Amino acid sequence: SGKPVTQENNQTPEERTLKLRVSDSVPSLDWEQSTSLRAVKVWHQMFEGLYGMDEAKGGYYKELAKDVSLSDDQLEYTITLQDGVKFQNGEDLKASDVVFSYKRAMKNPRFNYVTSMIEDVAEIDDSTVKVTLKTPFSAIDHTFFSIKIVSEKEVLEQGDKFGTIPHKAGTGPYYVTEYNVATNIKLSAFEDYWRGAPAVKKVEYRVISDDAAAIIAFENNELDYLEDAPLTDWEALLSASGDNNSLTKGNDVLFLGVNYLSPTNNNILANDKVRQAIFYAVNKKDMNSAACNGYGVETPYYMPPEYVATSPKDGFETYEYNKDKAKQLLAEAGYPDGVDVGTILTYGANTGDKAKMAQVLQANLADVGITAEVSVMDSAVVLPRLYDQDYDICIYADSNNFDFNNIRQMVHSESVGMYIVKYKDGPFNWKRLEELVDLGVSTSDIEERVGYYTELWSIVMDSATLLPCLSKPVPTVWASDLEIGTPVPSFYKIRTFSWK
Amino acid sequence: MNELILDIDNLSVIYKTDLEIVKAVNGISLKIGKGKTLGLVGETGAGKTTTALSILRLLPENTGKVTSGSIKFEGDDLLDMDEHNMRQIRGGQIAMVFQDPMTSLNPVMTVGDQIAEAIIMHNEGISKEEIEKRVDEKLTMVGILPSRKIDYPHQFSGGMKQRVVIAMALACEPKLLIADEPTTALDVTIQAQVLMMIKELRNRLGTSMLMITHDLGVVAKTCDDVAVMYAGEIVEAGTVYDIFLGENHHPYTEGLFGSIPNLASRTKRLNSIPGLMPDPTNLPEGCVFAPRCKYCMDICTKVHPNTITEGTHSLLCHLFTDKLCGKAGGKNGK
Amino acid sequence: MNNAMKHSEISFKKQSQSKEIWRRFKKSKGAVIGLVMLSIILLILLFADVIVPYSIATKQDLANKLQGPSMTHLFGTDSYGRDVFARIVHGGRTSISIAILATISSCIVGSALGAIAGYFGGKIDSIIMRSLDIFMSVPDILFTMAVVFALGANFTNLLVALTLAYFTNYVRLVRSQVLNLAELDYVEAARAGGSSSARIIASHILPNAMGVIIVNTTLNVSKIILYESTLSFLGLGMPPPAPEWGLMLSEAREFMRTSPHLLFFPAMAIVLTACSVNLIGDGLRDALDPHLKS
Amino acid sequence: MENNKVTPLIETVELKKLFKLNGGARLHAVDGINLKIYPGETVGVVGESGCGKSTLGRTILRLIEPTSGQIYYNGKEITKIKARKLRELRKDIQIIFQDPYSSIDPRKSVIDVIAEYMFIHKVYKNRIDTYNRAAELMDLVGLARRYANSYAHELDGGRRQRIGIARALSLNPKFIVCDEPVSALDVSIQAQILNLLMDLEEELGLTYMFVTHNLSVVKHISTKIMVMYLGKCVEMAPSDELFNNPLHPYTKALLKAIPEPDISKRDEEFTLIKGEVSSPINVKPGCRFAKRCDYCFERCTHEDPDLLEVSSDHFVSCFLLDKN
């Protein structure tokens, strides 16, 4: 960083380094080592998958795949690779690299949720691969997007060191030249990039953990691009960035979960009316105001339909804020004078958005006569408790998938993780729920899938166990002399950036 | 008495703390002749050290204060002197040996350096060799091997430390040496060594001396003149012969002599002075000794006595009128 | 002798010793200011419910969030529209009672260990002191995090964490006091009179070590108040939404630029409290140990 | 004094106390003392600072555990008795400390200090009796009752030392070790305290061991005097005998070194002994005084002289007087 300088702006675009922030160190240069969005965003500049994601228009597009054909039984994908793609180390992209990358990912339990449906990946010829599925799976696009292609040669050469030192194993527009886990990552443009060399030649990610410091750094021109800036200081950032800002709706959704199995207060949460009363008492606007400084979007959706084509848009209960109805339901449930429902459990920082939501929820509930405590603990403690249904009410977040099939995690008894409400063997139509999940992936027809998912979502909403509350906004600002194209919430591409 | 080196006149000193005002010294007058030794005797808290510190103007800055009087050193009033000249006097003209050798040396400096410092202070531009030479000289003078100058105070015994302190005091051959109970902290045999040494050095260098002590034995051995101090006043003064052999004495002096167990004669009971020294924050009206005095008269508790002088001998007591006659205690010692 | 009278005299005299200390204490302006300040703070906390009901401190009003100080909201409102004044008044209760309790418990644990080490000496002493050396070389924050992660952030667990972080001071302090005092003649005199070790510790050593312990304890209270707020900053402090100064500070952090009053008032509360406690501690030290003052 | 038939009240046999110092060196504080103290006697122990006087006193009281040797009280060995019995013994053997400032707990009122021992031993059933007795003791030592509730720091040294004396007397002891009880006091107060101690000796039939380095004091108060040098007894004799006929070179020098308040001896030179007391650490065999002694000869440097009875009750440890 050095002195807060402006002289850099006099440098030619060739010399000029684009400076971005990461809020915590990127633990590895191997895209397989984490699913943290913070790291994935950096890796996206280095690696490419068969598919890319277009958040601006919604949906996926072909990236390293030139052609994809699906067999009639919907089990075999034959993928032809783009021509002339080179890895950063100069090797040509070959089918064997794709097979290598997929097999490697399939061994990694971290990616179980996107690879479990794959039976096999095989090389047909140098530029063709065949992916065989176990069962038809129309949400495969996300898999093709998630799994990045690495150079077999480079990875094997680096061996155990891969990920810990700079490498040229990706096909992406940038490769790493310098990697300091603690402080920064420097990238250089890959001049032989198959889409053509990117305009910005040098990139540096700097680790700045503190939000306030990051804002000041941006204001002092120590950063050129700042996303996920704290919303509390959005006004200040707006003035610092001129026109160069965007506040997009993210696809992170903050949820409220109620554990109907909780034994608290004689299984009070097993009472449908009490749960409904809780849902009606939720004032999403207050939550937005507190947790997102009012910039979030109050939402009834599990996933924003704008980004996720398969997401249901209507046709389910949304529990619009209604204090009177809540009170009435509570009275009907037999608690006209209010009732204690236990603890609102959440994780993250005490000042994080989830903790804030929990506090607002507590106040909302208190408004209708429901008392609850708030407990904020470390995620290492809270998440296992949620998965064990060891809580009363929780606030949590789900994000970063662009296919509604992601709901499987939440509702299917065989899913792994995120299974915070146990529908199986419950009083709801859980068999139909699981059936709908399977139906959803059995066809690639979007309309048909939306139909299944709408039914699924309406069962979930009727059960009054899960309530989406807010879509988190993604505030982004960038330097006045930087052109970034259309701002997107997550996967910005530096190759589209250029200096004015 | 011949030429005076020090002439203290009507000196009063107070200590002013947040709580109280201690009248430590109350209008005392002392004279020391050139080459003479004055013994200042008195019990704890009588104001002996205070007097000595006033001479060097080393009273604690925040509390101690001279309220009246003058201290003339070779005719110049020390109390009027500016700080710079006073520094020249300190150590150069008047040196002081403190009561406790254990604490009066800086524990983290070698003794050689500490003696050298005294020399450097008063001899500007003196060469390194010359300093070393003088340090060696001084150490030899007090009977310590010069090779030990590189040692630290903790490596010396009490007696040796006191010798070092004396060497330091005599480093610039001062005209007046103030020795504040120089041997109280020492063992008998060492005390004898140190006393003899002081006496010998004094005779050799012709230094005048103010010897502060509470031990009449020490006075008998070393002093020419004696002043007996009680509660900040000089109650009796004179030559050693006046005090030890004279006929008339202040009752306090008398009591003091009576309190000392005598080696020669074994009496069963000692003639102790009953009671205690008055509280210096609240001195009695009249004679300060009156509350303990066995000859106490009405007048004693009301009127402060005046000094009565006869020749070299002076007293501060109502028992004596203009002349030293009337009721008296008799001879002290033998 | 009239014994009834004598006993009353004794108690009267005992008072007079504390009177003496009080008199010396009063002399220090700083200490008196500190005492007055702390008394006011404590009174406010004591009568918190009278001054402003607790419900105000947690009552949200998001329509009026982040308001500056005004007549309706003396210290303004926070990001939930809660009244900052009410939160400070009620938050102090938690902050200060944690600080005081943690000081007491670390004092008890540390003093006990220190007294054992100092009095018995030898092997026991070396074992305790060497273990302490090792313990001290591990950063406090690690223990704090472990406790808070393992058991959750709440009043009791914070107490445990703070005790772990602060008891080491007392071990050293009390041990050195015991070692010094055990050397003194009056302890030997007690032994010469046939006192048992337990009696000596209880009636001679501890009462005489008390002064130093009290001073240290006072000064510790302020350190703990600060440490507590630091823990909140690191997300290890008291959980929301209960008002607590450290938590308020860490919540105020993101609004540092837009609503600095959120930072100012709890910071002032902490500064004033810690400062007054420090002033008192300093005054006490001078009052209990007249040697220190010339 | 011919006391051969009477059992000594206190007897020490080859009493030794070695302190182990950091690093393993041994400090010979008390190095084989044989001392008999008969009832009614006052034994003065003199010697320079650090020669082991206090250690001897404290060892006899078992405040310090002796390294070797035996101590007898009334003919019974008390060297090894256990805590319970030791506490009983405390009633009979007491100590008055040198420093009246540090030997009194600053947090206790005068009456409580005096009554403490009586509470420990539960001499009286109730507090009132105990306090009454304490008040009587205050009368006895000449401490006005109005000081009963004062704290020691409010009093002067002389009064404090009276508290120490009253405390020592509170259990009606037979034997008191006076560890330099007057050396911290002013001459005029010193005389008061010495008078008091002598009065009490007479009134209560006490036996004292009087530790001091002040020879005029010791002469005044003692019947028998022991002169110590570096942990050893160099000479022991009845008081007058010692002063009139000192035999050991050290004793002689010591007596000569006292500055007497006597103007006739003004010009008499002190007889100086050279050097200073040497270190008591890891001492080698040989007369301890050899290095400073003008009469030192070869034998003195490597052989310990025995304590010989040169005349009746006059013991000296010096080869000059060894008839062999």
Place this chain on the structure above:
Amino acid sequence: MYRYIIKRILFLIPTVLGVVLIIYFVMNITPGDPARAMLGSSAPQADIDKLNHELGYDLPFIQKYINYIYNMIVKQDFGISYFTKQSVFAEIWPRYVVTIKLALMGVVLSSIIGIPLGIYAAVKQYSLWDTVPSIFAFLIAAVPSFVLGMILLFIFSLKLNLLPSYGISSFSCYIMPALTISIPPAAMNLRFTKSSMLESIRQDFVRTARAKGAPENIVIWKHALKNAMLPIITNIGLNLGMLIAGAVVAEKLFSIPGIGSLIVDRITYKDEPVIIAGTILIAICFTIVMLLVDVIYAYIDPRIKAKYAKMKG
């Protein structure tokens, strides 16, 4: 003296053993496991268990302890980070250096601010030079250091744009964090120095020096200060020790990649190798600093040197 130093250095061995034991114990009671932290919520339990097993995490706590000590001593191997797969040493060392730099700057700053003011306050007791800094010290010592840091950040970075708000890329980056961590100990130093100096100024040998005719500045600097130094040095040593572990707040606030914040962050991931090795380094540093304090002590005070010299084995 050398013996003493060697003995103290040898004490590092039990210290390290003890510290590792303590950390294992601490990690044992904290919830979570590294595999879950690494693989995320959607990984199946079987895979989690498998990874934990591979890492040796599922061994009993004593076994892990023994293995660790064995690897550390016999193979000089501190393991690799669970989280970054980097060699622990490679990951920790640069951060350790940063923290040491920061702590040293903090100590130097706090000393050059606190000590002279303390001396002045003592020498000019009851004057403005005494009261103003003392009151200021009291006030500032009562401000939580992160608030102080935020204020600095606000003023110097945002308003004045003088200093960078994060990172370690240049010397100027260290200024604010060092100030942040040094102000509270500076206040401590002031108070400590003052009382120590007051004590020392009252000593007899200071009066002796004056009686020699020494001018006031020699009396203060040469005689009084040198003797007052001892407690001050201990305090500085303790400060350094504490800052090494306690710079976490500044590290977080100014995004400084130091060892304290690393340990704090990795506790969530249960990254035991990093936590243990980091703590060992801190403990060693702490021990060495305390030893240094003792050596400086002995250098300044010959009495203490003599004491150490006498001690055997």
